[in-house]
Amino acid sequence: MDSIIFDLDGTLWDPLDVVTEAWNSVLAKHEEQLLSRDDIKGVMGLQHQEIGDKLFPHFSEEKHREVADQFSEVECRRLSNEGGRLYEGVEAVLDKLSEKYDLYIVSNCQEGYIESFYKYHGLDKHFLDFENAGRTGLSKGENIKLVMERNNLSNPVYVGDTTGDQQAAKAAGVPFVYAQYGFGEVDEFDHVISEFEELLALFD
Template identity: 60%
Template sequence: MDSIIFDLDGTLWDSVDSIKVSWNNVIQANNQIREELTREDLEGVMGLQMDDIAKKLFPALEDEVRSKILNECFEVENTYIEKHGGIPYKNVENVLKELSKKYKLFIVSNCQEGYIEAFYKYHGLEKYFNDFENPGRTGLSKGENIQLIIKRNQLSNPVYVGDTDGDLKAARFAGIPFVYAKYGFGEVSEYDEVIEEFEDLLTLY
């Protein structure tokens, strides 16, 4: 193994409360949405592609309106997270520091452009990662973005660490082993390795 590619939400941190505050700020200013989002609502869409998130959270809206509101939510979210951050899982920085001594580290997340950068900026973790990718920047699926990272960085034996069935499918699509972060938001049907908490990666690798 020469590298580890990470999902972000539910794998490296929990940003749901920050997302909830920022998205509800947008919803409060829009009279087409009556109910504010709950933490449970957002946990239920973690790991989905952006269009699927919009359809699930705002099913009654026309596509054009839904897309406009989603883009507003993403813009406010990036600004909020850059200032307030999220909650990294236990010992994330220490584990990343140790892993980065042995492996190249990457992030591939189903997020908008600017989200990973906001994560880096608030928590100061960019120094441990070699590269990142997301559909907001490429328009590609998570599996395709994993393949892009592999090709761009000439990786020969990477693994993908994530917490949802979508992460499993993306790793299978890219043809690399999947490590299930069981402490995250989702449940998966199969995996190659499993970690109960983030620091288990140190004993796994």
């Protein structure tokens, strides 16, 4: 193994409290029903169109684009200023892992989201590259392949917390480490961790 590629939400941090408040501030302006933390937890890891289809099936295509753009702007601004909740030990574990492995992030988020994570928590020093669906329009599996190709990775693993992450790792042909503490339930995986710090023993 030469590298580790991470999912973001439900793997490195839990941003749900801030994201819920951000989205609801937008929905209130549109006089739409507000969402719960569990509503948003249920769509974490999906691309924006999939989120719209699941949470707002009554929106026109034009309104969905308008609201999604507003979600993105408010969400990234607030996360840049307030951050999310890092899982226990994330910074110390990344520091140790980066001594031995090249680290990357691949997420289904919009442009600016990973940058917001970096800005508030200052963890960009640990990662050599990142990619997201908002920038490329590609699936997560394709974005994993893209990061592998442009960084000449021959033997990475992918760490994530949802079935979508497992399927993306499979599509990219890389082993999958299931972060069981995150947002999803996954039945198929190569390795499983119940807390982030277990990565140190797994990759020792």
